[in-house]
Amino acid sequence: QVQLVESGGGSVQAGGSLRLSCAASGITYFSYCMVWFRQSPGKEREGVAFIDSYGSITYADSVKGRFTISRDNAKNTLYLQMSSLKPEDTAMYYCAAKPYGCSSGSNAWRFYNFWGQGTQVTVSS
Secondary structure (H helix, E strand, O other), X not given: OOEEEEXXXXXXXXXXXXXXXXXXXXXXXXXXEEEEXXXXXXXXXXXXXXXXXXXXXXXXXXXXXXXXXXXXXXXXXXXXXXXOOOHHHOEXXXXXXEEOOOOOOOOHHHHOOEEOOOEEEEEEO
């Protein structure tokens, strides 16, 4: 079965860094769009970083210049390197996947077929 498992979350001070990982099984990265979503209590789910089946990358304005999405196809693992973290980055972070092209927007999460369980990131001020 398809399985996505996130890890790497934790608690850091503002300005600190974390690297999140998403280990995938049952899919091949070069055939899927992979996305990091995040959600805080009371807020809508936000796609923060996208990498499509060709390796093209897009970031939300809120994280551009601070976060880096990458994938290691040999290890079948997706990463999100987060630096200059802000308290506003506090959220549950999820990796998600859908075949081929990426979808974005406020309801885009509904189009993603596969999801991990999430990993919590907490940034203190």
